[in-house]
Structure formats: structure tokens, C-alpha cells
Amino acid sequence: PRFAYDTYRRFIQMYATVVIGVPYSLFEERLELARERAGVERDQDLDVEQLQQLITGYLIDIEADMDEPFPQDPYDQLWGAIEAVFASWRNPRAVTYRALHAIPDDWGTAVTVQMMVFGNSGPESATGVAFTRDPSTGEKRFFGEFLLNAQGEDIVAGTRTPDPLTPNPALKRKSMREILPHSFSQLQQLATMLEEHFGDMQDVEFTIDNGSLWILQTRSGKRTVNAGIRIAVDLAKEKVITKADAVLRVDPAAVDQLIHPMVDPDAPKKRLASGLPASPGAATGTVVFTAEAAVEAAEGGRDVILLRPETSPDDIHGMAAARGIVTSRGGMTSHAAVVARGMGRPCITSVNSLRIDAENGLARFGKMVVHEGETVTVDGSGGEVLLGKVPTIQREVSGDFATLLGWADEIRQMNVRANVDNAEDAEIARGFGAEGVGLCRTENMLTGDDAVHLMRKVIMSDSERDRRANLDELYEVQRAALVDLFEHMPGLPVCIRLLDPPLEEFFPRDPEKLADFSKAIKRDYEDVLLRAEELKEINPMLGNRGVRLAICFPEIAEMQIRAIMEAAIAAGQKSGAPVVPEIVVPLVSHFQELRYLREKLDAAAAETMRRHSAKIRYLIGCIVEVPRAAIRADLIAGAADFFSFGTNDLTQTTLGISRDDASHFLTRYLDLGIIDDDPFVTLDRDGVGEVITQAIEKGKATNDKLLLGVTGEHGGDPKSIDYFETLGINYVSCSPYRIPVARLAAAQATVRAQRQAA
Numbered sequence: 001p002r003f004a005y006d007t008y009r010r011f012i013q014m015y016a017t018v019v020i021g022v023p024y025s026l027f028e029e030r031l032e033l034a035r036e037r038a039g040v041e042r043d044q045d046l047d048v049e050q051l052q053q054l055i056t057g058y059l060i061d062i063e064a065d066m067d068e069p070f071p072q073d074p075y076d077q078l079w080g081a082i083e084a085v086f087a088s089w090r091n092p093r094a095v096t097y098r099a100l101h102a103i104p105d106d107w108g109t110a111v112t113v114q115m116m117v118f119g120n121s122g123p124e125s126a127t128g129v130a131f132t133r134d135p136s137t138g139e140k141r142f143f144g145e146f147l148l149n150a151q152g153e154d155i156v157a158g159t160r161t162p163d164p165l166t167p168n169p170a171l172k173r174k175s176m177r178e179i180l181p182h183s184f185s186q187l188q189q190l191a192t193m194l195e196e197h198f199g200d201m202q203d204v205e206f207t208i209d210n211g212s213l214w215i216l217q218t219r220s221g222k223r224t225v226n227a228g229i230r231i232a233v234d235l236a237k238e239k240v241i242t243k244a245d246a247v248l249r250v251d252p253a254a255v256d257q258l259i260h261p262m263v264d265p266d267a268p269k270k271r272l273a274s275g276l277p278a279s280p281g282a283a284t285g286t287v288v289f290t291a292e293a294a295v296e297a298a299e300g301g302r303d304v305i306l307l308r309p310e311t312s313p314d315d316i317h318g319m320a321a322a323r324g325i326v327t328s329r330g331g332m333t334s335h336a337a338v339v340a341r342g343m344g345r346p347c348i349t350s351v352n353s354l355r356i357d358a359e360n361g362l363a364r365f366g367k368m369v370v371h372e373g374e375t376v377t378v379d380g381s382g383g384e385v386l387l388g389k390v391p392t393i394q395r396e397v398s399g400d401f402a403t404l405l406g407w408a409d410e411i412r413q414m415n416v417r418a419n420v421d422n423a424e425d426a427e428i429a430r431g432f433g434a435e436g437v438g439l440c441r442t443e444n445m446l447t448g449d450d451a452v453h454l455m456r457k458v459i460m461s462d463s464e465r466d467r468r469a470n471l472d473e474l475y476e477v478q479r480a481a482l483v484d485l486f487e488h489m490p491g492l493p494v495c496i497r498l499l500d501p502p503l504e505e506f507f508p509r510d511p512e513k514l515a516d517f518s519k520a521i522k523r524d525y526e527d528v529l530l531r532a533e534e535l536k537e538i539n540p541m542l543g544n545r546g547v548r549l550a551i552c553f554p555e556i557a558e559m560q561i562r563a564i565m566e567a568a569i570a571a572g573q574k575s576g577a578p579v580v581p582e583i584v585v586p587l588v589s590h591f592q593e594l595r596y597l598r599e600k601l602d603a604a605a606a607e608t609m610r611r612h613s614a615k616i617r618y619l620i621g622c623i624v625e626v627p628r629a630a631i632r633a634d635l636i637a638g639a640a641d642f643f644s645f646g647t648n649d650l651t652q653t654t655l656g657i658s659r660d661d662a663s664h665f666l667t668r669y670l671d672l673g674i675i676d677d678d679p680f681v682t683l684d685r686d687g688v689g690e691v692i693t694q695a696i697e698k699g700k701a702t703n704d705k706l707l708l709g710v711t712g713e714h715g716g717d718p719k720s721i722d723y724f725e726t727l728g729i730n731y732v733s734c735s736p737y738r739i740p741v742a743r744l745a746a747a748q749a750t751v752r753a754q755r756q757a758a
């Protein structure tokens with residue numbers, strides 16, 4: 001009878017929660033009360049009478065809640081359950097989950113009705129979750145948790161502390177191997193078989209009903225990114241999968257978190273509490289106690305840490321919005337742990353000293369109190385909650401990650417370059433494996449006070465002669481910055497863009513600064529003001545910038561190419577391996593623009609090399625960032641050695657959407673499903689993609705050696721990279737921290753393309 005009553009109370013709990021919608025916490029509270037009254041620690045120790053009382057309480061609560069008695073006809077119950085499963089497809093957490101994992105809404109779900117096995121049927125019964133490899137580290141060890149005389153929900157809900165499958169001296173609790181040795185070895189064998197069959201780490205749910213083992217389900221286990229990499233590399237080394245498979249296994253977007261900082265082990269810390277390191281990484285934020293508060297704060301631009309007794313699927317949106325998650329209960333396989341790992345959020349579970357008092361807006365860690373809004377740092381790798389903001393340090397690519405990226409490099413066809421404009425970033429980029437520079441924005445080299453002052457003098461020049469004299473001074477700054485950059489890219493291609501922004505951007509807006517500048521150059525304030533007025537444009541992004549500037553003031557472009565060639569010669573002499581400078585002209589739309597400029601650039605380059613008795617291989621190309629350049633690519637390619645697709649501006653100009661003002665309405669477009677992706681993040685294949693395709697076809701028809709690169713933000717976006725492979729792009733270029741992501745994504749693109757072709 002105890003078994004029958006326990007099963008009945010479990011059924012009521014689940015049915016009322018899932019089908020009727022009564023909050024689960026209500027039952028947990030009653031259960032806790034019943035344990036307290038009975039003076040027992042575990043549900044298993046409640047006797048028949050106590051269970052009967054509990055059930056009566058449950059039924060009264062439910063009737064009060066739904067205004068009718070709990071259904072007692074088994075067919076009503078069965079249909080209720082079936083309907084609830086179908087309806088679950090549309091509940092908010094399923095909607096959020098699908099949005100997060102890009103699962104189409106119209107797939108729908110299925111229901112299987114099957115016989116039950118019982119893990120709560122006696123001392124020879126149990127339930128648990130087993131992983132064939134450690135989901136946190138990827139280590140090849142059988143790992144998991146179980147509970148004697150219990151049912152599945154007890155483990156996954158994370159409300160009870162489970163026992164380990166294998167002995168763990170630190171826990172001082174008996175393991176499954178010790179208590180149920182026969183079932184344990186059966187389970188281990190089956191799990192190994194399943195792993196080999198599916199070629200991936202498995203997450204297996206099992207129940208032991210009076211000594212017989214049942215496998216309830218198996219699936220590829222969720223894992224941390226680090227574990228994912230290690231497992232993929234190990235499986236390839238064990239020859240269970242190929243290297244190409246291993247490369248495909250790891251989500252490039254998730255790799256991002258490996259490159260990001262971890263808590264500095266040497267920094268001073270004040271530890272609030274420790275728990276289980278359920279999901280690694282580090283995050284700092286202010287504390288909140290509900291999923292809703294997390295979402296609200298995140299929308300307000302705040303980084304938050306979500307503190308909860310445990311989490312449930314209802315908290316998904318809050319977990320996604322939070323930087324880190326801490327729960328007082330649950331083990332390594334609780335909901336919080338599994339979901340946080342999948343999302344790449346650092347997470348600590350089982351923080352026993354944590355008591356949350358949400359009503360009063362505070363949490364107690366033992367004797368220490370943290371109020372809502374105070375800052376904490378979560379060290380998910382070490383399992384520690386730290387007070388305040390703790391410094392973090394950079395990681396490097398090493399170990400299995402380096403092995404995997406090495407395999408990716410063997411496979412991929414596209415090169416990966418960096419968008420950098422200073423030596424420091426170039427150094428970081430090289431560390432991450434950049435194979436050159438895809439875009440150096442020269443305006444970013446001229447941002448120091450001296451450079452800006454000299455640039456302003458250039459702008460104030462009254463004649464070409466005057467301007468050339470002022471440019472000679474600026475030349476020194478430009479050259480020095482380039483030498484510095486080139487020295488960090490020995491022997492590699494470095495693409496340098498001629499000045500792109502409208503001159504107005506170099507001029508002070510603030511009248512006080514304008515006055516200071518006029519004094520510094522000993523000119524009348526009115527003169528300077530007048531020039532500032534002249535420079536003003538209604539729409540500077542479509543105004544005198546890019547190639548137009550170079551055509552109006554060719555001496556600026558000539559100064560830049562002299563600096564580029566001289567720097568290449570100087571850096572090459574020093575390093576022994578000269579860079580290959582690629583000079584790129586922005587915003588070209590007419591081939592005549594490029595032809596006109598190219599003549600001047602070639603002449604200046606030849607003159608510089610002659611003066612130094614040096615010969616440097618260099619290329620001249622253009623940024624394709626307005627549709628007209630693509631439409632006339634056949635002619636433009638006659639004057640260009642390469643096309644660099646500036647997909648930021650090309651998206652802006654093709655869609656006619658300002659890249660600086662788009663977020664307000666694009667968010668609405670995304671919500672309504674009018675577009676699937678933000679076109680400034682993931683390339684709009686149907687529109688911008690067509691423009692690029694046309695440019696490539698026409699350009700290649702004229703110049704089959706035309707080199708093709710992508711240098712907009714899309715160059716670091718995995719989905720876009722996948723597309724660029726199909727277009728025959730030679731290289732993508734992105735910010736230094738996205739290089740490992742791009743290397744992996746490029747290799748995946750190659751494997752996918754090869755498999756598709758086969």
C-alpha cells in the first residue's frame with residue numbers, strides 16, 4: 001500500500017501541474033510540511049498514513065484551485081494527459097526554447113502512450129540519469145546520479161540531492177555501484193553500447209523496478225563547450241567518428257565563450273559561498289531573484305546573476321537573459337545545470353548556505369547578506385560565488401581546442417584574416433590564428449591627439465600646396481603606425497583601406513574645442529568655424545567620403561600609399577618577410593573612379609619603390625559596398641586586383657536601412673517573423689547575397705584571378721560564413737576574438753559543401 005499511495009500522490013502532483021496548471025511549488029510545500037511533521041528527511045520515509053494525509057491535502061487544494069474535483073476516471077486522466085502534451089507545444093517556455101534553438105514552430109509534437117515502470121516500488125528500486133562521459137569536462141568516465149526508491153521527476157526537478165553512480169569519497173554517500181552492483185554493471189554496459197551506436201556521448205535516463213533495469217530514454221547529452229570539444233576530439237582519436245565529424249560537432253557560436261575571460265586566480269576575492277561547478281565560465285552582475293526580473297534588467301542593459309532555490313523550464317527566458325545562474329538546490333544534472341551548460345552560462349548548483357528571501361529582496365549566504373541589485377561574480381568553473389566584481393583574465397587556445405582548430409585548418413578552404421588597425425590587436429589576432437589583415441581602417445590609426453591635430457590642419461589648408469605640406473607631417477604618423485602593424489604580420493597579406501569617413505568626423509563639433517584649435521594653428525576663429533560649416537553634410541554617410549574624398553583630394557590618397565609602401569619596405573627589411581600590401585578603395589561605384597585613382601596610386605607606389613631601390617608586390621582593389629559596384633563589376637574588375645565585400649555598408653545600401661538606426665524597427669520585424677535574422681548580423685542571402693553573387697560572376701568574367709574577401713561583420717558570423725563558402729570567397733575577415741569561431745565555421749562550411757556535392 002505504501003507504494004500505491006506514493007505513486008498516487010506523485011500522479012496527482014504531476015497531473016495537477018502539467019494538465020491542470022497548479023503550481024508545482026504548492027505540492028513541494030505540502031510535502032516539506034509533511035516531512036517536518038513526520039520528523040523524516042526523505043519522502044521515502046513517509047508512511048502510509050502520512051501519505052494518505054498528504055493526498056487528502058493535495059485533493060482539497062486542487063479542488064479549491066479549479067472549482068471541481070480531481071478527475072478520477074482513468075480515461076479522463078489519460079485524455080487529459082494526451083491533450084496537455086499536445087498543448088505544451090504552444091506554452092511560453094516551449095516557444096522560448098524553439099526561438100533559442102531555431103526550431104520551426106510548425107513542426108508540432110507527438111505523444112507516445114506506454115506502460116510505466118516504477119522506481120519507487122521498494123528498496124531494490126531506483127531512478128537516475130547516467131552520462132557516458134563527464135558533461136562538464138568531457139572526461140571519459142561513467143558519470144551520473146540516482147535516487148533509491150524514487151521516480152524520475154525527483155532527479156530532474158533538482159529539488160532533492162541525489163547520490164552518485166560511482167563512489168565519490170568527497171560526498172560520504174553510498175554509490176549505485178555499491179548498493180546495486182548488478183544493475184550498475186548492466187547499466188554501464190548498455191550505456192557504452194548506446195554511445196558506440198550513436199557515435200556520441202549519451203545522456204541516459206533509467207529506472208530500476210524491483211531489481212530490473214529499464215532504459216527510459218537516451219539522447220546526445222548536453223555538455224559544456226569544453227567538454228564538447230574534448231569529446232569530439234577523443235571520439236575522433238578513438239576512431240568512432242572522423243576528424244571532419246569532430247569539426248562538425250562543435251557549435252562555432254558556442255566556442256565564443258572559450259575565448260572569453262575567466263576569473264583571475266590571483267585576484268583578491270571575497271567568497272560568499274561554494275557549490276557544485278555545474279557550468280564553467282565567469283560572469284559578473286547584479287543579483288535578481290526571478291526570471292522576470294532578469295529579463296527586465298537585461299532589457300535595461302544590466303548584467304544580472306539569477307539566484308534561485310532551483311530552476312524549472314518556466315525560468316528559461318530568465319536564464320537566457322542572465323549572465324550567470326546560482327541555485328541553492330539540485331545536483332550536476334538538475335535543470336539549472338543542464339540548461340546553463342547548454343546556453344553557455346556559468347552556473348553553480350547546490351549552494352547549501354544560500355537562502356533566498358525574495359519578498360524582502362535579499363539573499364543570505366550563511367551569515368552574509370546580499371541585497372537585490374548588489375554585484376556578485378559567479379565562477380562557474382570553480383563553483384564559487386564571489387562578492388563584487390572580480391577581475392577576469394584572457395584565455396588562450398590550447399589543448400583539445402587547439403587540436404580541433406588544427407583539424408579545422410587542414411579542412412577549410414577559406415582563409416581567415418583579421419580586421420585590425422593597431423599592433424596590439426594584430427598580436428592578439430595572430431595568437432588566434434589570423435592569416436593576415438583583411439581590413440585596416442586607416443582612420444582608426446589617426447585618432448591620437450597629434451594625428452587628429454595634423455589631420456585638422458590638412459582640412460584647414462587653403463591650397464593644394466599648403467595641403468601637401470601639411471600632409472607631409474601627417475605622413476610620418478601614418479607611416480609609423482603602419483610599420484608597427486606590418487611588423488606583426490610578417491610575410492602575410494595586409495589590406496589597408498584608404499581614408500573612408502567624411503572629413504567632418506575629424507573636426508571638432510564643440511565650439512570650445514573649435515576655439516582651442518583655432519588658437520593652436522593661429523587662425524581666426526571665424527575661419528575655422530566657416531570651414532566646419534562647409535564640411536557639414538545633410539547625410540554624411542552618402543556624402544563626400546570614401547573614393548569621393550580621394551578624387552577630390554588625391555594628395556591624401558597619395559600620401560597614404562607612399563606611407564604604405566615605405567612602411568612595407570621598412571618592416572620587411574626588419575623582419576625579413578615583407579607583408580603583401582593590398583590597398584583598398586572604399587565606396588567605389590563607377591569603374592572610372594578606380595581607374596582615375598589607380599593611375600595615381602600606381603605612380604606613387606612606383607616612385608616610392610624607385611626611391612628606395614626596392615620592389616614590393618602589392619595589390620589594388622576596391623570595397624564593394626554599394627549595389628552599383630556589383631552591377632558594374634565587369635568593368636570595375638578591369639582596374640581591380642581584388643574585391644573586398646564590405647557587407648556592413650552593402651547591407652545598408654542594398655536594403656536602404658541605416659546601419660546606425662536599424663535596431664528599433666528590426667527588432668519588431670524579427671518579433672513578427674517578417675525577417676528571420678538581423679541582416680547586419682547574418683547576411684541577407686536573398687538580397688545582399690544576390691548582389692554579391694552578381695559581382696563575383698561579372699568580376700570573374702573580366703578578371704579570373706580576382707581575389708575575393710568579406711570584411712564586414714558577417715565575416716565572423718558562422719551562418720554567413722557557410723554561405724560565403726558556396727560563393728567561392730577566398731577569405732573572410734573579422735575582429736580578433738572571432739577568429740577561432742571563423743576558423744571552425746569555415747571548416748564546417750567546407751565539410752558541408754563537400755558532403756552536399758557528394
Ligand code: PEP
Nearest residue numbers: 625646647648649711712
Ligand atoms: C563595411 O562596410 O562592411 C566595412 C567593412 O567597412 P566599415 O564597417 O568600416 O564601413
Ligand code: MG
Nearest residue numbers: 625646648649
Ligand atoms: Mg564600409
